[in-house]
Amino acid sequence: MAMTPTELSTTAQIRERVSKSLRSCGVDLAADAEATWGSWTPITGERLFPVTPATDTEITMAIARAYDAFGVWRSTPAPQRGALVRRWGDLLREHKSDLATVVTAEVGKISSEAQGEVQEMIDICDFAVGLSRQLYGRTMATERPGHRLMETWHPLGVVGVISAFNFPVAVWSWNTAIALVCGDPVVWKPSETTPLTSLACAALLARAVAEVGAPADVHQLLLGGREVGEQLVDDPRIALVSATGSVAMGQRVGPRVAARFGRCILELGGNNAAVVTPSADLDLATRAVVFAAAGTAGQRCTTLRRLIVHESVADDLLAGITEAYAELSIGDPFDAATLVGPLIGARAYEAMLSALERARADGGTVITGGQRRLHRQAPDAYYVQPAVVRMPDQTAVMREETFAPILHALTYRTHAEAIARNNEVTQGLSASVFTRDQREAEEFMAAEGADCGIVNVNIGTSGAEIGGAFGGEKHTGGGRESGSDAWRAYMRRATNTVNYSPELPLAQGVSFL
Ligand code: NAD
Numbered sequence: 001m002a003m004t005p006t007e008l009s010t011t012a013q014i015r016e017r018v019s020k021s022l023r024s025c026g027v028d029l030a031a032d033a034e035a036t037w038g039s040w041t042p043i044t045g046e047r048l049f050p051v052t053p054a055t056d057t058e059i060t061m062a063i064a065r066a067y068d069a070f071g072v073w074r075s076t077p078a079p080q081r082g083a084l085v086r087r088w089g090d091l092l093r094e095h096k097s098d099l100a101t102v103v104t105a106e107v108g109k110i111s112s113e114a115q116g117e118v119q120e121m122i123d124i125c126d127f128a129v130g131l132s133r134q135l136y137g138r139t140m141a142t143e144r145p146g147h148r149l150m151e152t153w154h155p156l157g158v159v160g161v162i163s164a165f166n167f168p169v170a171v172w173s174w175n176t177a178i179a180l181v182c183g184d185p186v187v188w189k190p191s192e193t194t195p196l197t198s199l200a201c202a203a204l205l206a207r208a209v210a211e212v213g214a215p216a217d218v219h220q221l222l223l224g225g226r227e228v229g230e231q232l233v234d235d236p237r238i239a240l241v242s243a244t245g246s247v248a249m250g251q252r253v254g255p256r257v258a259a260r261f262g263r264c265i266l267e268l269g270g271n272n273a274a275v276v277t278p279s280a281d282l283d284l285a286t287r288a289v290v291f292a293a294a295g296t297a298g299q300r301c302t303t304l305r306r307l308i309v310h311e312s313v314a315d316d317l318l319a320g321i322t323e324a325y326a327e328l329s330i331g332d333p334f335d336a337a338t339l340v341g342p343l344i345g346a347r348a349y350e351a352m353l354s355a356l357e358r359a360r361a362d363g364g365t366v367i368t369g370g371q372r373r374l375h376r377q378a379p380d381a382y383y384v385q386p387a388v389v390r391m392p393d394q395t396a397v398m399r400e401e402t403f404a405p406i407l408h409a410l411t412y413r414t415h416a417e418a419i420a421r422n423n424e425v426t427q428g429l430s431a432s433v434f435t436r437d438q439r440e441a442e443e444f445m446a447a448e449g450a451d452c453g454i455v456n457v458n459i460g461t462s463g464a465e466i467g468g469a470f471g472g473e474k475h476t477g478g479g480r481e482s483g484s485d486a487w488r489a490y491m492r493r494a495t496n497t498v499n500y501s502p503e504l505p506l507a508q509g510v511s512f513l
Contacts, residue, residue: 008332008375011046017334018048018105018196021098026203027196037223039196042108042342043332045380051195053224059231065217066158066185067237072215074155074183081181081214082132088177088208089125092118099169099200106194107168108341110333113296121173123466127483128177135182135487146501153491155183156263157239160232162253164245165344166299166403168194169201171267174466174482175242176205180218182490187220187238189229191245193344198223229253236260240490243267244301247401247427247475254477265489266477267470269401270429272452272461273306275418275444278313280434284458286320288434289407292460294328294386297340298405299348301476302430302454302462306398307388307409308421314411321388321407322368330373330383342383343404349382352404355397356387359408362395369405399425415440423451429472430454430461453480 009017022029035050054062073081092099099121100114109117135153142149159179163171168190176186190198202221209218222228232238233256243253244267257264274292276285292304309317333341343349349372356370369387386405391398398408412418422431431450434457435441441457444450453472454464464470469484471477480486506512 008043008378008381009334010377011041011044011048014041014043014105014334015048017101021101022196022200024098025095025200026207027199039106040193041105042344042381043105043334044378045345045382046378048105049196051199051223054222054228056231059222059228062220062222063158063187063232063235063237066187066220069185069215069217070155070158073185073218076183076214078132078135078181078183081183082129084208084212084214084218085125085132085177085180086129087212088205089122089129091204091208092122092125095200095204096122099197102197102200103168104333104341106197107165108333108344109296110338110341111336114333117167117170120170120466121177124173124177124482127466128181131178131487132181135491137493142497143507144499144505146499146503148496148498148500150496150498152494152496153488154494156490156492157184158237159184159186159490160235160238160241161186161188162229162232162241162243162245163188163190164301165191165193166296166301167244168197171244171481172198172201174470176219178481178487179490182487184240184490185215185218185220187222187232189222189224189232192225195223233257234260236262239263240265242479242481250475250477263489265471265479265481267301267479267481268472268475268477269427270301270303270472270476271305271399271401271425271427272302272430273308273422274304274432274434274461275412275422276307276309276313276317277415277418277433277435277437277440278310279436279440280313281436281458282313282317282320285317285434286324288432288458288460289317289321290324290328292432292462293388293407294325294340294405295462297343297384298386299344299403300462302464303405304407304432304461305401306394306421306425307407308412308418309409310418311411311413314409318367318388318390318409325368325386325388328386330385340386340405342381346380346382348404349384351402352384352387352406355400355402355404355406356389358397359389359391359395359406362397363392364389364395364408394421394424401427415443419444419449426475427472428452428474429476430456430464432456432459432461434458
């Protein structure tokens with residue numbers, strides 16, 4: 001049986017921890033004492049601190065400041081830009097647990113995962129510092145004698161970062177560390193759910209900026225809701241909008257940015273599947289599935305939502321998963337023993353209930369979980385038992401992303417059928433296969449295999465490293481961030497042809513004059 005819920009931290013205790021961490025990061029909340037807008041904690045469902053959203057004038061001015069800073073930053077040598085990111089990374093190391101505390105308080109992520117998210121920031125800073133000396137262009141063979149053909153990469157302009165609630169620091173840092181070394185100032189519109197986390201992040205970056213003598217306006221933070229994001233989306237001074245969130249958000253943002261010929265990186269919802277084959281190591285698969293499906297209370301874009309399991313191993317695998325689910329400790333994310341924290345709020349819980357109802361109506365059987373765990377002292381907090389539902393088929397409810405811990409399981413007979421099942425949803429973020437058969441693994445990763453941006457073997461769908469490019473296909477938006485050559489999206493490419501001969505041969509042998 002699951003552990004009895006432990007007592008939750010009180011809102012007063014959470015406030016105390018948060019204000020200590022914020023102070024340590026250099027944030028003084030006193031200035032916001034009159035604000036009407038606020039931050040909340042899903043741990044108790046209560047308000048933490050008031051904060052002030054940006055006004056229209058402040059938004060316009062912040063964009064103008066970042067735009068002006070571009071003039072200086074783009075001409076600063078890239079390794080010098082890297083020095084800013086190096087100092088920022090050092091400060092993140094120093095304040096890792098401060099930031100993680102605020103993430104846990106505002107998002108409800110368990111401490112270990114919150115620390116992991118800050119570690120991801122540190123990792124991308126390290127990566128970006130190295131990158132600041134490796135913004136390579138290529139030299140190509142030219143068809144004309146006495147000529148040189150090459151490409152050079154230049155800073156693009158101001159990058160507008162719009163981020164989602166569930167990765168309130170990592171996604172911003174993936175964008176910001178890379179944008180900064182590429183010579184681009186950043187204007188950040190975080191989720192309305194995580195204003196304190198963003199204040200702490202911005203304060204540390206501002207400190208690094210001041211210490212290394214970078215232009216003070218190279219980073220701007222704009223607190224507020226969707227309307228603030230919309231101003232970034234429509235402002236022609238924002239060269240690139242990097243927007244992370246739901247598919248519905250991307251469907252609004254993409255066309256608006258395209259209409260003004262701006263660039264966009266869209267990192268949208270996922271609906272990720274794992275295929276478990278007859279040859280799979282079931283013990284390993286069970287552990288991976290449980291972390292990917294129930295971890296972060298099912299609130300990762302890469303959360304495992306669909307389990308496609310071979311009919312010969314389905315009963316054994318589901319029995320193992322059910323047993324593991326019964327052991328999950330659900331409760332206060334500040335408690336080191338907790339594995340599953342709260343949902344972000346009432347809407348997420350309602351979405352979970354409605355999805356479970358639809359799955360039942362489609363003939364699904366809830367084999368474990370789905371119940372809410374009420375804490376009498378926190379009636380507005382939403383703690384749920386992660387659910388597993390055995391489905392007769394891949395019905396409509398399974399084709400949508402419900403941002404809550406529901407794992408839908410269905411069986412398959414042939415490997416081709418499993419791949420088809422994986423691919424028949426509109427989202428294309430991540431997919432996994434569990435197998436000890438090399439042919440199956442290769443087929444899953446091949447051109448005719450899983451059609452996602454992240455395709456794994458014997459690893460769950462979540463928990464990517466920063467070294468690879470992160471992002472997904474189809475309705476997930478097609479954007480790539482973080483490692484590999486994702487930096488190219490933050491720069492402008494120029495193709496340069498240099499004629500160092502006294503002749504003027506034309507390309508393709510054309511004669512003229
Ligand atoms: P959301 O779409 O509600 O909001 C995301 C951000 O977009 C917020 O800052 C919000 O204020 C802003 N926004 C909303 N509408 C906007 C508009 N019309 N114009 C400009 N800005 C707008 O998402 P959420 O609930 O915060 O996060 C959960 C979603 O994000 C899930 O769908 C999840 O899969 C997705 N997500 C994707 C990735 C990825 O890398 N693919 C990473 C994290 C989260």
